[in-house]
Amino acid sequence: MALLETEHLTIGYRTRKGLLKAVEDVSFSLEKGGSLGFVGESGCGKTTIGMALMGLLPDNAKVIAGEVRFKGRDIFRLPENERRQIRWKEIAMIFQAAMNALNPVQRVGDQIVEAIRLHEPAFTETGAKARAATLFSLVGIDPERLSDYPHQYSGGMKQRAIIAMALACEPEIIIADEPTTALDVVVQAQILREIRRIQEELDVGILFISHDIAVVAEVCTHIAVMYAGQIVEQGTRSEVFDTPAHPYTQALLNAYLTIEEEDTALPQALPGESPDLTRPPAGCRFCERCDRALDSCRVEQPRWISPTPTHRVLCCGIEDLRHSSPKALQGGPK
């Protein structure tokens, strides 16, 4: 049994324009100590999934269908007090730009001690302080800096402190939502290295959410590509990034500018924008932007196709996929 299993998860927001299904029929699982990266562009639903797992959806959002089992228990059916036991203690989250959420008038160490003692009342003040020092060493900050205030930290150190806080109760899963997006690239590289190291050392599972495919590729062994509320391609890092099969994955890889590229002519831009999810298209959600769309794609729901047991693609325009060699699939990426 996987540590976390999500099946057919569908989440809607009530909006003035009607029900918006931000997440639709999303299924994935995470093994103990595994890493799964959700990648997609703004509005694709990746943050909503993280919030749903934490039980932190806003008031106008609702889980419409599906279930999420953590260690076999459906967390949406648990009473709130049991839900709270899971939140932070077993599943913790690092939010985007969370470093700005540190209390500016309280020492960073005190904030961590408070978090530890709130969730683990058995800890004494001294014990919690020692734990905070251990956590700081783990995330690469000198424990002496625990007595500093947040403004004495750089952006990267604040983000490390937030990671330390997420680790405070030794969770089994960390959901990291764009944890490095607000940071400069040099600091980002350090933090990503740190996350990888901690993940290995503590054997903690990671759900990593990012719009940046290279960042996800650095941290995660498994990848889910999302478009307009749905997972459109899922597999190992190598399956999704080396042999991408969905036209959107290929376009996403194609649009990613990298300094490794020899040919520096701008790639062909993917035309158009994501659909309005209050009025989703009848057929495939990507077909309006897809250069391989068939007439049937506009009206028929796309189906899952599995090139390998671990790789699946939501597309009906690539029926012959199983018969083509992986090499032939490399349309977009370089």
Place this chain on the structure above:
Amino acid sequence: MTREAAPIIELEAVLKTYRRKKNFLGGGREKEVVALNRISLSIRQGEIFGLVGESGSGKTTAGRLIVKLEEPDSGRLIVRGKDLADIRGPALREFRRQVQMIFQDPYQSLNPYMSVYDTVCEPLIIHRLVPGQNRRQKVVETLAQVGLNPPEEFLNRFPHQLSGGQRQRVAIARATVLDPVFIVADEPTSMLDASISVQIFTILVQLREKLGATFLFITHSLAAALYLCDRIAVIRSGEIVETGPAKKVIRDPQHPYTRELIRAQPRFRRTVTEQESPHER
């Protein structure tokens, strides 16, 4: 293509400092922050020049000085051989037409109470360039040029009815409706998704061809600079550490900081090197 072209804008030992109160209640000694420490650079006619740096490096300040949103403390900005400080009156008005800026955040740079038509038309009215009866035509043409098609459908929309990519297109239309010769683009895609960024970059390249304009492209992304720019300068803490043709600087960096930036770029096919990172103090 523009190797031999004459400089259109030059910065000579430009110094810019900001003063800020040391104490957040407004008291205390004033602290000086050097945003640009006597930088010199020269941008040639017709090129896309990239200014690459991380947050706080001074790259946006350089852009704001060039469009004369701010004044340098010392040093000179030279526009086609003339000191910008000496450009006044009608000549300054003409400078303000010819030099335009595209800002980073299209959610903040557009007036939420102005329609797309009013936003793009306003510069034409201010500069009295196009006679009233032809303005609508000019606005429609400019919107088509930035890929807002069909333009008529966008004229009466307001910013909240547009996506981020569409907003940035409107901002580019507003900056280009006056047929400028020099455009400062300050991180024009940092708020946008990768697929939309490529659309915007494509428009900038097309605009250079159509208008023959020169661009200063301000970015934190070495990759974007590599694809878009003829020459780049790498800036750190208000100082330019390295400058040269984009490909040469990125393929064969000379300065340790440029090398560090390149090493830190996330990449796909790199085998993960495990090394202990030093404690941050």
